[in-house]
Amino acid sequence: MIPAGSPRPAILWGGGLLLLLASSIFSLSVGAVWLSPGEVLRWLFTPDEPMGIVVRELRLPRTVLALLVGAGLGLTGAALQGYTRNPLADSGLLGINAGAALGAVLILYTGLTVPAWKTSLVPLGGLGGAIATTFLITFLAGRVQSIQTLILAGVAVSALAGALTSLVLNFSTNPFAAQEIIFWLLGSVTDRGWDVLFLAFPLMLGGAFLLLSSGRSLQLLALGEDTATTMGVSPQRLRWRLISGSALLVGPATAIAGAIGFIGLVVPHLLRPLVGYDPAKLLPASMLGGALLLLWADLLVRLIPIDQELKLGVVTALLGAPFFFALIFRLRRSYA
Amino acid sequence: MPAFFRSLTCLCLLGLIWPTLAPLIVSGAPQRIVSINLASDELLLELVDFQRIAAVSRIVQDRELSRLADQAASLQGTDGSLEHLIRLQPDLVLVSTFTRPRTLQILDRLGVPVVQVPPAESLAEARENVLLVARALDLEQLGYDLVEEMDRIIAAVTTRRDSSPPNRSALILGPGFAVYGNQTIWGDILAALGFVSHADALGIKDWGRIDLETLILNPPDILIRLNYHRSSPTLGSQAMEHRALNLLRDDIILVDFPLALTLTANHLTAQTIRELDEAIRAATTKQSSTYDPRR
Numbered sequence: 001m002i003p004a005g006s007p008r009p010a011i012l013w014g015g016g017l018l019l020l021l022a023s024s025i026f027s028l029s030v031g032a033v034w035l036s037p038g039e040v041l042r043w044l045f046t047p048d049e050p051m052g053i054v055v056r057e058l059r060l061p062r063t064v065l066a067l068l069v070g071a072g073l074g075l076t077g078a079a080l081q082g083y084t085r086n087p088l089a090d091s092g093l094l095g096i097n098a099g100a101a102l103g104a105v106l107i108l109y110t111g112l113t114v115p116a117w118k119t120s121l122v123p124l125g126g127l128g129g130a131i132a133t134t135f136l137i138t139f140l141a142g143r144v145q146s147i148q149t150l151i152l153a154g155v156a157v158s159a160l161a162g163a164l165t166s167l168v169l170n171f172s173t174n175p176f177a178a179q180e181i182i183f184w185l186l187g188s189v190t191d192r193g194w195d196v197l198f199l200a201f202p203l204m205l206g207g208a209f210l211l212l213s214s215g216r217s218l219q220l221l222a223l224g225e226d227t228a229t230t231m232g233v234s235p236q237r238l239r240w241r242l243i244s245g246s247a248l249l250v251g252p253a254t255a256i257a258g259a260i261g262f263i264g265l266v267v268p269h270l271l272r273p274l275v276g277y278d279p280a281k282l283l284p285a286s287m288l289g290g291a292l293l294l295l296w297a298d299l300l301v302r303l304i305p306i307d308q309e310l311k312l313g314v315v316t317a318l319l320g321a322p323f324f325f326a327l328i329f330r331l332r333r334s335y336a
Numbered sequence: 337m338p339a340f341f342r343s344l345t346c347l348c349l350l351g352l353i354w355p356t357l358a359p360l361i362v363s364g365a366p367q368r369i370v371s372i373n374l375a376s377d378e379l380l381l382e383l384v385d386f387q388r389i390a391a392v393s394r395i396v397q398d399r400e401l402s403r404l405a406d407q408a409a410s411l412q413g414t415d416g417s418l419e420h421l422i423r424l425q426p427d428l429v430l431v432s433t434f435t436r437p438r439t440l441q442i443l444d445r446l447g448v449p450v451v452q453v454p455p456a457e458s459l460a461e462a463r464e465n466v467l468l469v470a471r472a473l474d475l476e477q478l479g480y481d482l483v484e485e486m487d488r489i490i491a492a493v494t495t496r497r498d499s500s501p502p503n504r505s506a507l508i509l510g511p512g513f514a515v516y517g518n519q520t521i522w523g524d525i526l527a528a529l530g531f532v533s534h535a536d537a538l539g540i541k542d543w544g545r546i547d548l549e550t551l552i553l554n555p556p557d558i559l560i561r562l563n564y565h566r567s568s569p570t571l572g573s574q575a576m577e578h579r580a581l582n583l584l585r586d587d588i589i590l591v592d593f594p595l596a597l598t599l600t601a602n603h604l605t606a607q608t609i610r611e612l613d614e615a616i617r618a619a620t621t622k623q624s625s626t627y628d629p630r631r
Contacts, residue, residue: 057580180511
């Protein structure tokens with residue numbers, strides 16, 4: 001427990017936000033042409049020149065999207081780990097990512113669209129897939145809905161959604177569509193426009209609100225389900241809030257950026273000691289940490305000099321796997 | 337019936353059916369042709385009667401991938417699997433050079449003649465492929481006629497282009513931001529249209545991918561976007577219709593062209609050149625930037 005009046009949270013938050021600002025400016029500077037911070041500022045307000053178009057229409061939405069998706073994944077991971085009291089919980093474990101990916105892939109495959117809309121329905125497809133997954137998990141987990149059955153239901157739904165996504169790819173007769181889907185599934189925030197961001201942002205904001213407002217309940221839940229119930233926490237209502245919030249955050253995020261894993265798993269683990277293992281404080285901290293981690297991963301994508309675009313989901317997986325090796329060795333040492 | 341009259345009857349019957357049988361027996365022309373390669377599918381549809389076609393690839397029957405989808409709709413489609421090929425009992429199979437070696441092995445063991453049609457990276461190679469397939473079908477003269485027609489169409493485009501501004505650069509942008517350079521058929525296509533390939537300036541000789549930022553900072557005079565699935569947005573079309581590109585409309589000429597008209601390098605490449613020429617002229621005069629001659 002951090003003593004009252006300790007400057008540490010202020011320093012941590014101040015430092016984190018400063019790092020976020022610096023990383024964002026760096027993200028706007030990096031690309032085919034390197035810009036200084038001053039030049040970034042100049043081109044931000046000169047939209048008619050090609051470089052201005054590059055900064056405002058390409059680099060800025062890319063940076064914002066990386067921050068938004070990272071924040072959403074980090075927050076979801078922290079919330080689900082707090083609820084399930086399982087360090088391996090995140091939206092991927094509960095099948096929400098796989099459901100969102102399936103929803104988006106179905107829209108891509110069928111070409112479903114609203115003629116009056118210029119923007120693709122993919123973000124809504126992702127949300128639809130995430131919501132459908134939510135209902136399915138809840139149905140499978142049954143009335144009792146213990147945490148173990150919830151996790152098992154999530155694993156089963158994740159496997160089903162993954163199989164159905166592969167089936168869609170299997171049936172794709174158009175090799176270009178199949179290639180696009182495969183590359184999209186690897187995860188990327190490259191060349192996305194403001195239109196998809198504007199579509200996704202309100203949904204993700206709603207999801208963030210649902211999860212952030214669950215902080216107090218998660219704190220009480222850490223004392224045990226029975227104790228939490230006696231102190232006024234309704235486990236069913238909390239479960240609905242968390243799963244709905246996760247669907248609203250993860251659905252559109254996955255639909256726009258593809259399957260990006262490990263952020264929701266790794267970030268809460270890294271930040272938990274810094275917030276005194278408080279599940280409520282971990283929520284906003286994981287938002288900040290998730291945003292930073294995904295932005296840095298995207299910077300790596302742009303800085304590593306290879307001809308083919310390195311996909312964001314590949315980078316996060318390559319970063320996340322060693323983390324789990326380290327976790328395993330630490331656990332083995334503690335058991336020994 | 338006395339033997340003399342039997343012989344006479346047989347001779348008369350033979351005389352009646354000989355004009356029909358003779359070309360087939362004397363030339364040995366294949367009667368159950370299967371093609372599992374889009375380029376040779378399209379050649380086959382052009383050169384022979386449908387009765388001689390046992391099957392074509394399913395790709396040629398897809399409107400998003402082939403300009404002859406409507407013509408090929410009534411034919412048997414095949415996915416090119418060995419089992420299906422064997423069941424079709426072909427007497428000639430047209431394949432690409434990327435066909436699985438196992439397929440070629442088994443067909444060889446069964447004594448089925450196979451003609452491998454290599455991908456054409458130039459108009460000269462496209463002409464060679466037309467003649468290659470025409471010879472395999474025992475229709476060499478028809479092949480020469482097709483080549484002549486190709487050259488006539490391209491010459492007409494070349495004559496028209498002389499009135500256009502010189503040395504304009506053009507870039508072909510395919511799904512996934514694929515870019516095609518001079519060492520592909522696109523080099524000859526752009527040359528026939530009178531353009532310099534912008535892929536050279538981007539350092540792409542053969543095939544590669546670029547990002548939107550590179551394209552915006554180093555734009556061509558003409559950007560030809562190849563698109564499929566025009567009825568609804570795809571990931572690729574969304575990226576290619578990114579606001580950032582559309583903001584450059586005053587500086588570059590944007591042309592949307594169906595991918596289905598560009599996937600093969602054969603006799604139809606000449607038509608593609610003509611259609612591209614029309615599309616670019618329409619876009620230049622701001623009549624339209626979206627072109628589809630199939631509508």
